[in-house]
Amino acid sequence: MNQNPDGGNGNGTPDDGDTTDPRVARREKLRQIEALGIDPYGSRFDDRTLIGDCRKRISEVKFQTKDGQLLELPDVESEDVDYRQWKSDNGPGEEIGPTVRVAGRIMLARPTGKLIFLNIKDWTGSIQIFIGKKQVGEDDFALAKLFDLGDLIAAEGRLGRTNTGELTVFAEKLTFQTKMLEPPPEKHAGLTNVDLKQRMRYADLAFNDGTMETFLDRTRIVKSIRATLDADGFCEVEGPTLHTVAGGAAARPFETHHNALDMGLTLRIALELHLKRLMVGGMERVYELGRVYRNEGLSPRHNPEFTMLEVYQAYGDYVSMMDLTERVICNAIEVIGGGYQREYAGKTIDFTPPFKRATYAELFKEATGIDETDDKAVIEYAQKLGLDTEHKHLDVVRNEIFEEKVEDTLEGPIFVIDYPASICPLTKRKRDNPEIAERFxxxxxxxxxxxxYTELNDPDLQQKLFETQLEGQDDEESMAKMDHDFIRALRHAMPPAGGLGIGIDRLVMILTGQKSIRDVILFPVLRPTENG
Structure with a gap:
């Protein structure tokens, strides 16, 4: 594929005099198609059969013997069968099958004199098209000789098998749908440059094996999540994306300004606080699947714009949310197939429920050898790691150690439960130990x-926590952002509840075995190029 979209004369079109530019030949064929009186950009094509559905109709293809007997075809795709020999063994006869109308992109072309074999692909699969001059006529065969790889075409004809057993549409009528003016990627190399794949997602989807299926799996996963929640009686809502207070998470927001009201606004960094307002109003099971925005860096695990699921269940707690999380993930796995044993990052992850559960304190001690309640030992250990401990709350130091020594070792799936309360300002404390938050x-x-979390619904404590930022905690790491309207809402009585947030992009990334979050986001944020 052309690596410089602005090649040629600078406006994206080739110089007509440049005979080395394959785009010149493609435009010449476009003019020849127009000269045949055919619109090179196609038109409506009714009664189309998706290629995946064509493949399901193979049982309708029969071999009719000379005496009229209909024979089932052998399964040439799973059995070691010489189809040509099989037909010969059954004597004179002919293959019969349904007439289908298919459309797709040309992925492979093999012209052989008065015959042309094409492979076309739509978003459900690929199939071979047999084009014979005798079968389609002079005009359509002349059109077929103007086809290029990447063009969109349609064909009507009998579904059957060639002598080699290849499932094929034996074309009787051709329809041109759209000329591709850019050359496709090299047949065997494909579009391999990672940046170009993400920047030119249309080409990645069209020409790279597996990309379409990954994104269709994403759709299946999202639909499964909604089905799981809907079956549990949850109500899906849409909250505002423009907020006056960037609350519900610890992150730097994108800021904007509303001209008519002359007020500052931010794009939401979380869905939480508005969903909790709805619980106050009586929506007892509520969720939103939506975009959130955080003005932070790019990495294989981070994109500034990403999709979150947040769920809130009145009269539940964080244990309720653990059970729900397992159901959501396991149901998604069942929808996309492949089983609970899944490969990711070179390792096998076992999603068989129930998932392992371990406390923050247990994992801390296991990784460091020290008791997380031993303040002196915690500080000494942090200093050995090179962490700054001056003017920092001890729980901030503990959590930095946890992130450094524990998190990367958690192959999972594992629920880490019972975090230090001071770093969880939206979370209910344990009744028997207020230093611990009911969080996983x-x-x-x-x-x-x-x-x-088991959600904090005490308005006075919530206000106090909003007013408190832990010593040594950066603004971007703190949830200490006062939202007076949210406090007022809590004073109207929010029921005790469990709340859950799941990063949808990361979930899809893991379940589909992709290396980067940008491989499961259709149009990720990318660094600018020289051409903008």
């Missing part, structure tokens, strides 16, 4: 995938 994070392959 789900880790898989060293990556946080979900975060959940």
């Amino acid at each position: 994070e789900l880790f898989i392959s060293g990556m946080e995938l979900a975060n959940a």
Whole structure:
């Protein structure tokens, strides 16, 4: 594929005099198609059969013997069968099959004199098209000789098998749908440059094996999540994306300004606080699947714009949310197939429920050898790691150690439960130990995938926590952002509840075995190029 979209004369079109530019030949064929009186950009094509559905109709293809007997075809795709020999063994006869109308992109072309074999692909699969001059006529055969790789075409004809057993549409009528003016990627190399794949997602989807299936799996996963929640009686809502207070998470927001109201606004960094307002109003099971925005860096695990699921269940707690998280993930796995044993980052992850559960304190001691309640030992250990401990709350130091020594070792899936309360300002404390918050994070392959709480519904404590930023905690790491309207809402009585957040992009990334979050986001944020 042309690596410089602005090649040629600078406006994206080739110089007509440049005979080395394959785009020149493609435009010449476009003019020849127009000269045949055919619109090179196609038109409506009714009664189309998706290629995947064509493949399901193979049982309708029969071999009719000379005496009229209909024979089932052998399964040439799973059995070692010489189809040509099989037909010969059954004597004179002919293959019969349904007439289908298919459309797709030309992925392979093999012209042989008065015959042309094409492979076309739509978003459900690929199939061979047999084009014979005798079968389609002079005009359509002349059109077929103007086809290029990447062109969109349609064909009508009988579904059957060639003598080699290849499932094929034996074309009787051709329709041109759209000329591709850019050359496709090299047949065997494909579009391999990672940056170009993400920057030119249309080409990645069209020409790279597996990309379409990954994104269709993403759709299946999202639909499964909604089905799981809907079956549990949850109500899906849409909250505002423009907020006056960037609350519900610790992150730097994108800021904007509303001209008519002359007021500052931010794009939401979380869905939480508005969903909790709805629980106050009586929506007892509520969720949102939506975009959130954080003005932070790019990495294989981070994109500034990403998709979050947040769920809130009145009269539940963080244990309720653990059970729900397992159901959501296991149901998604069942929808996309492949089983609970899944490969990711070179390792096998076992999603068989129930997932392992371990406390923050247990994992801390296991990784460091020290008791996380031993303040002196914690400080000494942090200093050995080179962590700054001056003017920092001890729980901030503990959590930095946890992130440094524990998180990357968590292959999972594992629920890490019972975090230090001071770093969880939206979370209910344990009744028998107010220093511990009823919170979990789900880790898989060293990556946080979900975060959940028994939600704090005490308005006075919530106000106090909003007003408190831990010593040594950066603004971007703190949730200490006052939201007076949210406090007022809590004073109207929010029921005790469990709340859950799942990063959808990370979930899809893990379940589909992709290396980077940008491989499961259709149009990720990318660094600018020289051409903008």
